[in-house]
Amino acid sequence: MRLIDLRSDTVTKPSPTMRRAIADAEVGDDVFGDDPTVIKLEGKVAALFGKEASLYVPSGTMGNQAALKTISEPGWEILCERDCHIVNYESAGPAIHSSLLVNMITTERGVFTAEQVGELVRPVNIHNPLTKIVAIENTHNRHGGTIFPLEEMLRIRKVADKYGLIMHLDGARIWNAHVATGIPLKDWAVPFDSMSVCLSKGLGAPVGSMILGSKAFIEKARRTRKLFGGGMRQVGILAAAGLYAIENNIARLAEDHLNARLLAEGLSRLSGFTVDLSRVVTNIVIADVAGSGHSPAEILDQMKTVGVLAVPFGRTRIRMVTHLDVNRDDCLDALERLKKIFS
Numbered sequence: 001m002r003l004i005d006l007r008s009d010t011v012t013k014p015s016p017t018m019r020r021a022i023a024d025a026e027v028g029d030d031v032f033g034d035d036p037t038v039i040k041l042e043g044k045v046a047a048l049f050g051k052e053a054s055l056y057v058p059s060g061t062m063g064n065q066a067a068l069k070t071i072s073e074p075g076w077e078i079l080c081e082r083d084c085h086i087v088n089y090e091s092a093g094p095a096i097h098s099s100l101l102v103n104m105i106t107t108e109r110g111v112f113t114a115e116q117v118g119e120l121v122r123p124v125n126i127h128n129p130l131t132k133i134v135a136i137e138n139t140h141n142r143h144g145g146t147i148f149p150l151e152e153m154l155r156i157r158k159v160a161d162k163y164g165l166i167m168h169l170d171g172a173r174i175w176n177a178h179v180a181t182g183i184p185l186k187d188w189a190v191p192f193d194s195m196s197v198c199l200s201k202g203l204g205a206p207v208g209s210m211i212l213g214s215k216a217f218i219e220k221a222r223r224t225r226k227l228f229g230g231g232m233r234q235v236g237i238l239a240a241a242g243l244y245a246i247e248n249n250i251a252r253l254a255e256d257h258l259n260a261r262l263l264a265e266g267l268s269r270l271s272g273f274t275v276d277l278s279r280v281v282t283n284i285v286i287a288d289v290a291g292s293g294h295s296p297a298e299i300l301d302q303m304k305t306v307g308v309l310a311v312p313f314g315r316t317r318i319r320m321v322t323h324l325d326v327n328r329d330d331c332l333d334a335l336e337r338l339k340k341i342f343s
């Protein structure tokens with residue numbers, strides 16, 4: 001039986017044409033700054049987002065953590081959403097790498113407001129931590145691929161300007177927000193001093209993320225990347241996959257969003273599954289399985305018997321993500337298989 005792998009949009013395998021781009025890539029030593037394919041990718045991604053410069057890094061985690069290390073000083077306070085990736089899935093990186101104090105904002109859908117940020121900024125005196133960074137995740141993974149509205153980010157930018165805060169975007173899936181809303185990538189980048197975006201999620205590259213910002217910031221981040229062991233040599237072979245991904249795989253994310261919707265609607269009709277359809281706006285589907293009387297691990301084991309893979313996502317929830325390597329027919333097939341065991 002063929003597996004239908006909906007665990008994440010990171011499970012995609014390079015297509016034959018992407019592999020050809022990899023094979024044909026011109027390379028050099030990127031630590032010396034002379035890999036032409038990396039230089040091309042960095043220029044192209046910076047231009048896409050209207051930023052001065054960008055830097056190729058091995059992963060989204062390194063993108064976030066190297067960016068935070070570069071913009072911060074030990075003891076600074078960072079404001080972020082309680083369920084964000086930076087806090088929940090990066091091995092305590094802000095504390096370990098950058099000695100940051102994390103202040104988490106609880107939200108309904110991953111979206112906090114300018115007023116909340118304003119209220120959390122502490123007065124400057126010798127007792128208080130210095131509130132200096134606001135991080136936003138868009139789209140928001142743990143909230144089910146929800147989109148942080150651009151207008152609210154621009155309002156937060158005004159508060160940031162008032163108090164001298166630096167704004168960082170975890171834009172691992174900013175491409176999905178762009179495709180779902182039609183808002184240009186450049187507009188999504190406007191509020192941010194520092195950004196990370198992933199090539200290896202919805203865009204289907206095997207490896208790689210980019211840090212973006214001003215030239216001065218990226219020059220400093222290059223040093224942080226070296227410190228983290230992320231300076232790579234003839235890495236143009238991987239950057240070529242990234243270039244291929246941004247040239248070919250952005251617009252098609254719309255298909256993933258339609259497939260996620262299809263999947264979500266089908267799941268919501270299964271016995272014991274509850275899906276908040278209003279949250280399914282990009283490529284992530286979260287189902288609460290509490291009503292089944294089984295734990296997520298038990299449900300996932302049953303799903304595996306019919307060849308459908310998902311991941312546990314908290315005490316009562318499971319997550320499925322649509323991507324380049326599953327099409328509409330695969331999603332219909334997955335639903336048919338699940339119907340046999342959960343109806």
Ligand SMILES: Cc1ncc(COP(=O)(O)O)c(C=O)c1O
Binds near residue numbers: 058140141
């Ligand atoms: C929102 C978000 N940010 C960052 C990352 C980290 O990416 P990586 O797995 O490449 O380190 C992920 C990974 O899933 C993510 O979902």
